[in-house]
Amino acid sequence: MSTASATKQAIKGGEFLIRDTAAAEIFIPEEFNEEQRMIMQQCRDFLSKEVWPRLDEIDSMKDPKLMPSILDKAGELGLLGTSVPQELGGFGMDFNTTMLVAEVIGAGHSVAVALSAHTGIGTLPILYYGNDDQKKKYIPKLATGEWKAAYCLTEPDSGSDANSGKTKAVLSSDGKHYIINGQKMWITNGGFADVYVVFAKIDNDKNLTAFIVEKSFGGITMNEEEKKMGIKGSSTRQIFFNDCKVPVENMLSERENGFKIAVNILNIGRIKLGIAALGGSKHTTSIATRYANERKQFGTSISSFGAIKHKIAEMATRIFASESAHYRAGQNIDDAYHAFVAAGTDSSKARLKALEEFAIECAILKVHGSEVLDFTVDEGVQIYGGMGFSAEGPMDRAYRDARINRIFEGTNEINRLLTVDMLLKRAMKGSLDLMTPAMGVQKELLAIPDFGAAEEEGVFVKEKKVLANLKKAGLMVAGSAVQKFMMKLSEQQEILMNLADMMIEVYVAESTLLRVEKIIGQKSEKAAELQKEMALIYLHQAVAKAAAAGREAISAFAEGDEQRLLLMGLKRFTKIDAYNLKDARRKVADYVIEKGEYPF
Amino acid sequence: MSTASATKQAIKGGEFLIRDTAAAEIFIPEEFNEEQRMIMQQCRDFLSKEVWPRLDEIDSMKDPKLMPSILDKAGELGLLGTSVPQELGGFGMDFNTTMLVAEVIGAGHSVAVALSAHTGIGTLPILYYGNDDQKKKYIPKLATGEWKAAYCLTEPDSGSDANSGKTKAVLSSDGKHYIINGQKMWITNGGFADVYVVFAKIDNDKNLTAFIVEKSFGGITMNEEEKKMGIKGSSTRQIFFNDCKVPVENMLSERENGFKIAVNILNIGRIKLGIAALGGSKHTTSIATRYANERKQFGTSISSFGAIKHKIAEMATRIFASESAHYRAGQNIDDAYHAFVAAGTDSSKARLKALEEFAIECAILKVHGSEVLDFTVDEGVQIYGGMGFSAEGPMDRAYRDARINRIFEGTNEINRLLTVDMLLKRAMKGSLDLMTPAMGVQKELLAIPDFGAAEEEGVFVKEKKVLANLKKAGLMVAGSAVQKFMMKLSEQQEILMNLADMMIEVYVAESTLLRVEKIIGQKSEKAAELQKEMALIYLHQAVAKAAAAGREAISAFAEGDEQRLLLMGLKRFTKIDAYNLKDARRKVADYVIEKGEYPF
Ligand SMILES: Cc1cc2nc3c(=O)[nH]c(=O)nc-3n(C[C@H](O)[C@H](O)[C@H](O)COP(=O)(O)OP(=O)(O)OC[C@H]3O[C@@H](n4cnc5c(N)ncnc54)[C@H](O)[C@@H]3O)c2cc1C
Ligand SMILES: Cc1cc2nc3c(=O)[nH]c(=O)nc-3n(C[C@H](O)[C@H](O)[C@H](O)COP(=O)(O)OP(=O)(O)OC[C@H]3O[C@@H](n4cnc5c(N)ncnc54)[C@H](O)[C@@H]3O)c2cc1C
Incomplete structure (x- = not known):
């Protein structure tokens, strides 16, 4: 499924600012092939069958087994293993194909969040930083959805300042376990996850260390589901670790390497969040346009009014523009990956290095995608008029669910600051002239x-x-x-x-x-x-x-x-x-x- | 309490575009007197005591008597009779003082909406267009809150195009009643109102006629409470009129004068909505600023970050600016009223004429106030970070409640169109050069x-x-x-x-x-x-x-x-x-x- 070409000139992250790129150098969504289009259709079918008819049920949270069962279905369809190599039970798709999946699923409201937390921040730390044993033990089960994953970084006093967490890990006297104590907050999939990637500080370390924690290890309790503005069907919990015993072999990567893991994983999450937001934006635009066609006032469809046309055109334009940037960056990441692999880097490391290379673009796209979504749902509500404010129309949910995207995976303020910070750092290091x-x-x-x-x-x-x-x-x-x-x-x-x-x-x-x-x-x-x-x-x-x-x-x-x-x-x-x-x-x-x- | 001065030069609505106004000519909020400040404090006390501690309870709608009972309390404090002349049981305050009340109460979430619907679109049609008998019968009870009022204009197929309603009124064979049949939608206070101002078309009239309808007349049924994005504690109902018998003497003003009434009443509603939105904006800014002072990340209060300061300053600036315009217009309306009264116009007509004169400003302020509020709550959420998305923090409600303001009292699109339309019409008629x-x-x-x-x-x-x-x-x-x-x-x-x-x-x-x-x-x-x-x-x-x-x-x-x-x-x-x-x-x-x- 690779669209990469070995002859392409290596493009550096952030270089767009100082380099003239030729049209031929970028990948465009029009170039997705038949197979990729079929995958998109599968995702759409999944939403039409399993998700859209049950949005109220999902958001009601009455049946706590509903969301995990929907993830199971997604697993059966292979949607949870897109990023996982075949030898670990997945499909080893190109990054840009996984972007495509994220885009379509992005219109799935709470399910989109649960699914992307599982496949992204839940699974990827193990996939990219785990050793062979860890990967073999966890990844195949995560790729099918037999086990569900969550990512425990944020704490009550540690949000944007992620490295300031207070959760502690102490080696047991027999040297076999780390004993984790602390409190995590806002943990997506927290209510039903089997595996948690937990960030904690060993002793008085300055930096975090990451651990793979199974629910079955014990010492894990949680508060009730958080009541939220939106994505109400997505489980969000406060999680307490009370002498939770984690076998030493479950440390992920090295001691004090956790902050780097956290940052790099969030980084992937950012571009995925951006493209998922565009999936939501497209869906919203379609719904709003249909409503504008149906709704008559002053003897005509409101879609005939210039004021409404303006909105629809702006929605479409911003989506189209943002999409162009997302898949361009996605392909850059794929190309860089292939180049690293060709140069002998191992696959996981190559993925990470490729993503790190385009971290500036990922931050940009997180901001842009989420802001396009906010614009789109806001205009969607407005096009619906009074019905936009009704909890029985589609725009209320779209509006509330959208709002999280400017907050998580690094607030848009943090991502804007990062964009410039990373650019300047590269300039100072001389890697970008x-x-x-x-x-x-x-x-x-x-x-x-x-x-x-x-x-x-x-x-x-x-x-x-x-x-x-x-x-x-x-x-x-x-x-x-x-x-x-x-x-x-x-x-x-x-x-x-x-x-x-x-x-x-x-x-x-x-x-x-x-x-x-x-x-x-x-x-x-x-x-x-x-x-x-x-x-x-x-x-x-x-x-x-x-x-x-x-x-x-x-x-x-x-x-x-x-x-x-x-x-x-x-x-x-x-x-x-x-x-x-x-x-x-x-x-x-x-x-x-x-x-x-x-x-x- | 009048701040008007007979010597002021008469200012025309819309004239701001072509006239240099002197600072001395405008009223500024700094000039509110002691009595007015006391009234503000009373309103604040009312919110602190009756509303803010019970926001969840109010929004839950578990006790359908809660909102009417809060309105009763407001009535006891005199808050429902601010616009009503003393001889009809009210306080006959200046328009700008009623604006002040609306501003403070504007921070009352669902209560603000219920209260303003009652005192505004519910009461004012009768106050300004009723004959003496009608006024005597209804206004004193409305001014104390003994009776609650609602305004029934919108229908499923008639929203922005308000004059296109299908609700019919037919004279009974004995000529004593109008028989009303039809369906109204989105009726605020619908669930508990005793009196409805209902717009319907008599026979095949082109234009609406307004009627005062008591619930006790019979023939009125309603759907369940609408489920909404926000202002969940405000009753919003679909109302059905099935052979509802309205005594002929309950026609308001003249046959086919209903559309004009509707427009003029909405017009007053607009500037009141704008100032209420600013009350909400101030409250939100205060809460967000306190949070920014308390919340620490990276070892410091987030209020010390330039990005947060930018938000707080923008919030304050837009509120300050919008407020300046609101009370300027409010005073213009007061001055025009006094001028009309001095010239012999009766008080109700003078109020209406004064408001009509400044209809352009009212439309402008509706748009501006509601957009300042949306900006403020959006930044409020963002300042709160993850907690902004929590239904247990204050920003979730602020964000959801705010969104209605760009939709009702004429959508902001309609009000923008009206702003220019009215200006040009006045230019064509020669009343504005x-x-x-x-x-x-x-x-x-x-x-x-x-x-x-x-x-x-x-x-x-x-x-x-x-x-x-x-x-x-x-x-x-x-x-x-x-x-x-x-x-x-x-x-x-x-x-x-x-x-x-x-x-x-x-x-x-x-x-x-x-x-x-x-x-x-x-x-x-x-x-x-x-x-x-x-x-x-x-x-x-x-x-x-x-x-x-x-x-x-x-x-x-x-x-x-x-x-x-x-x-x-x-x-x-x-x-x-x-x-x-x-x-x-x-x-x-x-x-x-x-x-x-x-x-x-
Ligand atoms: C529904 C939901 C799901 C989530 N899921 C997960 C999850 O699965 N796992 C997980 O670990 N976390 C999760 N989070 C947490 C999320 O990542 C954090 O909420 C986010 O990082 C912001 O942190 P905070 O809430 O502490 O806000 P804060 O960091 O307190 O930020 C508050 C405000 O200050 C600003 N700010 C902070 N620092 C700076 C600075 N240096 N300069 C300028 N401005 C600054 C922010 O931009 C924001 O406007 C979730 C959150 C929510 C609401
Ligand atoms: C919570 C709530 C409370 C309400 N309370 C009351 C009440 O107490 N009494 C009452 O009578 N009504 C009430 N309303 C109704 C409210 O006034 C209408 O919703 C509003 O006027 C918009 O009408 P609509 O919903 O039919 O939208 P539509 O008129 O269908 O508008 C849909 C979209 O088309 C746009 N549009 C429409 N016409 C044009 C045009 N000519 N040119 C350009 N754009 C146009 C609008 O701006 C909007 O974006 C309430 C509504 C809500 C949601």
Whole structure:
């Protein structure tokens, strides 16, 4: 099922900011093959049969066995073993195929959360960090769903600051067990999991260590199910470890390596969360569009009103754009994995290294995907009017369930901060040369603007110029901020947020343009007419957002002449010709409305 | 309690767009007197005693008598009779004092909705349109809460299109009753109301007629309580009228006058909804700030992080700005009322005429207040992190309850459309001269920019220039759009939305500047330091929003040279000097954090 090609040039994480990527280099969802489309259909069938008809029942939590039984069904269908190699009882799919599964299942509300916690943060620590014995013992059972998994990192006093947990592990006097004591919180699947990956500190260690803990080890008690705003059918528990005896052989990886595990696993979770959010967004858009077609006011379907078309087009556009970025990054991760394996790295390590390489993109996509979802469900409610507020319509659940995504797997604030932090760290370590292009931009700033010679011909020539400038804007603002604050930049979170917004918009806008360019190359300009409109709509908004963020940042750190120079540069680098976005949106919306669902 | 002054120049609704208002002309919340502050305190005491400790109980709806009994308590305290003249058993407060009550009670979740439905859309149709007999019969009982009221306009097929209802009223053969048949939906207080204001069509009338219907008339049945996303403690019912016999003397106002009543009453409801939303926003900001002070991560209160300060400052700023606009409009309404009464209009009619005069502002404030609330609760959830998603923390309810406000009293889409529609209608009728200043702007566009002579001295001199320009931008875009589409502008809802956004920002930004200018005049620049920062923060964002909206609109209707000219004009009219908003926000946030609550 591999779509990787050994001839591809190795692409580095974060490099998008300083590198011109060619359309041919990126994978686009249009390229998914028949087999992958069949897997998507299977996932859809699973939702239609097992999940969507029972959403109320699932959320009622009346039958605590319901969710595990649905996971069992998913296991039977092979949905829990997508990331697991065949020799461990799974399907060893490419990363991007597992993304596809996550996307479709993402429309499964509480089930999506339970399933992804099991296959992601529950299973992957063992898969990627376990030794052979651990993998053999746990992974096959997790891949089928015979055992269910949960991930115990958060504590009452340790959330965003994950490494500050107080849960303790102490070696027993006979040296055979670690005795774990402490309290974990917000544990998804906590109520029914058989296996917990638990993070604790051995003695007075500075860093966490990870353990594989079976429920059957004893010493585990829990509070009632948390009452939550949404994903009410997803089990969330507070878990207490009281002298829980964990055999020493159940330590995962090495002592004090837990924080790294936690971070890397969350990292995978982030891009998966992003794509799952897009699955939810597509489903919501489809439902809302159908309602808009059916609902009549003032003698006509409300989908005929410009205000509603605007919403539908924005929903579709943001999904399309975000999706472009997700599968682009997914393929990068796959390609990097194959390259590492080809170079002799073992498979698990290669996966991890590939994911770590694209950690910046994962953080970006977590933020972007979850925010697209929030936008979509909010407009979904609004399109439904009063019925959007009814617990008997679909939008209430969509709205409440969506809200968690900006909070878990690292809040969006933490992920924005991380985006910039990781970029700058790579620049400092020299693994990503931001300096040279940033200095280039500084020079260009002082030079007389080059208004170019004759225009080149081709798709998106103008737009790519805009994009190249947008990157310059990002580099310019980031470079100047770094120069100004040096090591103290971390105290300027507002500026870091501005920078993150610029990076996010660059990455998503570029991915969208490249996707459409590639479709046009493969088919024709005509065949990608609406996709082109979406790319333009997105680009215009990306430029506006980045310009606003840049302006805020510059005003916050530069004064006098420097400020004037930077603001002028920003203006130059965020220039974009006016475009009739209203007409573009109407075209896009009309098609979505005609199809009665998200059609791209 | 009147704060009106007979010498004030009569101000027209919508005129803010074309008129320079002086700070002295507007009322500011800082001017509320001792008596009014005592009333606020009473309302707060009521919430602290009767509502906040019982939010779960109220929302559970286990005891259907609980909400009516809380309304009874409110009645005993006089909170239900604020708008009712003394001779009818109320307190005859100024409009702005009733706004103050609505604001504080606005933090009462479901109780706020029940109370405002009773005193507003339930009581006011009778108070303002009833004849003497009707008023004498119903108002005193409603003012004490002995009887509870509901308002039955919406039907399954008639929501935004309120005049399309199918409920029928037919005169009985003896001419003594109207027999009402039909189905109403989403009726707040439906479950326990004694009196319903019901809108129905007599025979085959084009327009609705309003009736006062007592539950005791019979022929009224209802469905179970609607299950809703939020305000779960507020009774919401579907109500069926089956040969409900209403005495002819219970027709309200005249036949076919119902739609007008509906519109005018909703209109009052709008500004009240806006200010109630701000009451909720203040409460939410206070709670979130306290949490941010208490919650520690990375060894420090999260309120010390720039990302959190940004949120707190934005919450406070938007509330402060919106509040400025609400009480400004409230006082305008009071002043207009007094002027009408002085000119011999009877009190009820004067109230209505005053409110109708400021219908544009009411629509603006409904949109703005509800959107400030949504922003505030969303950030409130985010500040709480995982606890924001817990049904046991305060933010879950705040988030769910808030969402209705963009839907009822006319959706925000409908209110945005109305804002522009009403403005243009007044311009066409000649009651508001938009043409002359719009033409002035057109001329200015073609002239060489006047960069002014020596700068004047004074508070906000520069900012007022910015504001004056912002008005020009609004007039320019609106004027050109009207010229372009003429009567077909209504088909260009997206452009109307852009225009509405420009109007909204002009009104709120101006109100904020004038408020702070007035505070400075009354006290000192030093005393209003933070308020000044908020005015600047708001102004900067208002300009950015208006510029973006203007650009979208222009790109959607103008081409070639015209487009270039308009875009250039827009740029000129939305120019604003860079300002360090980060530092401004930190100053504001630090104060809010220090006080541990919304302090302005
Ligand atoms: C339904 C649900 C399921 C969950 N499932 C799991 C699970 O299975 N396993 C697990 O281990 N955890 C789980 N979590 C926990 C989740 O990962 C945390 O809630 C999340 O990491 C945020 O931590 P917190 O709640 O402690 O918020 P806090 O860390 O207290 O954050 C509060 C606010 O402060 C901000 N903030 C914090 N630090 C900084 C900083 N340095 N700079 C700027 N802003 C900052 C945050 O962005 C946020 O806005 C779950 C949570 C929920 C609600
Ligand atoms: C909890 C609750 C309490 C309520 N209480 C009362 C009450 O006490 N009494 C009462 O009479 N009603 C009440 N309502 C009804 C409320 O006023 C309506 O829900 C509201 O007016 C919207 O109407 P609708 O639900 O039919 O939505 P629709 O009118 O169907 O609107 C659906 C969508 O279409 C959009 N739309 C509609 N027309 C247009 C147009 N011409 N142009 C552009 N967009 C358009 C809307 O903005 C919305 O986005 C209540 C509703 C709720 C949910």
